[in-house]
Amino acid sequence: MAAQNLPSARFRRIGLELRRLRLEAGxxxxxxxxxxxxxxxxISLLEAGTQAIRPRDLDYILMKYGHAEGPFREAMLExxxxxxKxxxxxxxxxxxxxxxMDFLSLETDARSISTYQTVLVPGLLQTPDYARxxxxxxxxxxxxxxxxxxxxxxxxxxxxxxPRLTAILDEAVLRRQVGGAAVMRDQLARLRDLSEREHLDIRITPFEAGAHRGLNGPFTILELGVRGRLTIVTLESLQGMSYVENTKDVHRYETVFDELTRSALSKADSRDLLERLRSES
Incomplete structure (x- = not known):
């Protein structure tokens, strides 16, 4: 499938910036x-993010709008x-x-992934049998x-x-029997082992935490490694995957994730809980 046919979050961001530059130019x-x-x-297609643009063409547009050099130009070209790609x-x-496909592209380029899950183990952390x-x-x-x-x-x-991966899992994720006891035992062991890695931070929100803002549902925050910040929130439902890209809305999710991190068990206590549940299964 050609990149031009993909509904790309990157091209949507380029489009938003081009629209801003046009409006600023009156x-x-x-x-x-x-x-x-x-x-x-x-112009309409580019600003809507539904048309791909070659870097050299974008460079020309940025030059015409007065951005022939600088970090903003570099971020846009990247x-x-x-x-x-x-x-x-x-x-x-x-x-x-x-x-x-667009999500996989974003995930691959992310320098930071923050995910909160209430039902299932995140795909990046699943064992083959759990996934199956x-x-x-x-x-x-x-x-x-x-x-x-x-x-x-x-x-x-x-x-x-x-990438730096922070995963906050509701305790229900660990207790839900997916694939049977043996599959869950292996999955819990994998989570425990992965939590030892320096770039992984796996935390558990215990039942004792009570009601909290994360009860509205799971979400994932991707921060891309571009020159200039591009942060996107992804949501999954029966209707498929959707993105939250508005800066103000993204910030709300970041705030909720920070609150969830504070209410979750520490990294060490989370690892102890994983080991206890594994030994009990």
Whole structure:
């Protein structure tokens, strides 16, 4: 699937910034089109984030808007370059939705991942058997593809410069029997072992914490490693995956995550709870 056909969060961010620059210049889309040697429909597509743009074309637009150099220009060009990049997930384009492919691209480039889960172990931390128990594909090949994608995602944690991953799990996640006692025992052991890694922070919110703001549902915050901050919140539901990209709304999720971190057990106490539940299972 061509990058141009993907609903890319990166290109949406580029579009928002281009719209801001146009409005600051006091131009209509028609006027901007004439100024930038483009049609007004092209300006509309770019600002909506539904049309990919080559870095050299973006560089020309930024120069025309008065940003021929500087950190803002570099951040924008990096978004354009990364937005067109193809990764390992393109091998599974036949089995993945455009939304999931975009998410995998963002996850791969994230320098920080903060996830709060109330129901299931996050995909990045699942064992193969736990993941298999969650999948209900229509065919053996679909099962194989789904498992390969899930496990390929996890190689991100084994790179020379892995992202900082903070996972806050409700205690219910650990007690829910997925795949049976043996599968859960292995999953709990994996979580305990992963929690020893320096770049991983796995915390448990115990039942004793009572009501808290995280009860509204799970979410994941991705902070991309670009020059200039790009932070996106992802939400999953039966309708699929959706993004929260508005800066004010993203900040609300960051605030909630900070509160959840403070109310969760410490890293050491969380590890002790994982070991206790594993030995009891």
């Amino acid at each position: 131009m209509t889309m028609k006027e901007a089109g004439a100024f930038l040697d483009r049609s007004s429909s092209s 978004l354009a370059r990364e937005g067109r 193809k990764g390992w997930w393109h091998r599974y384009a036949h089995a993945l939705s455009p939304e999931l 128990a969650l999948l209900d594909p229509d065919s053996t090949s679909a099962l194989r593809d789904a498992l390969e994608v899930r496990m390929a995602r996890q190689t991100l944690l084994d790179t020379s410069s892995p």
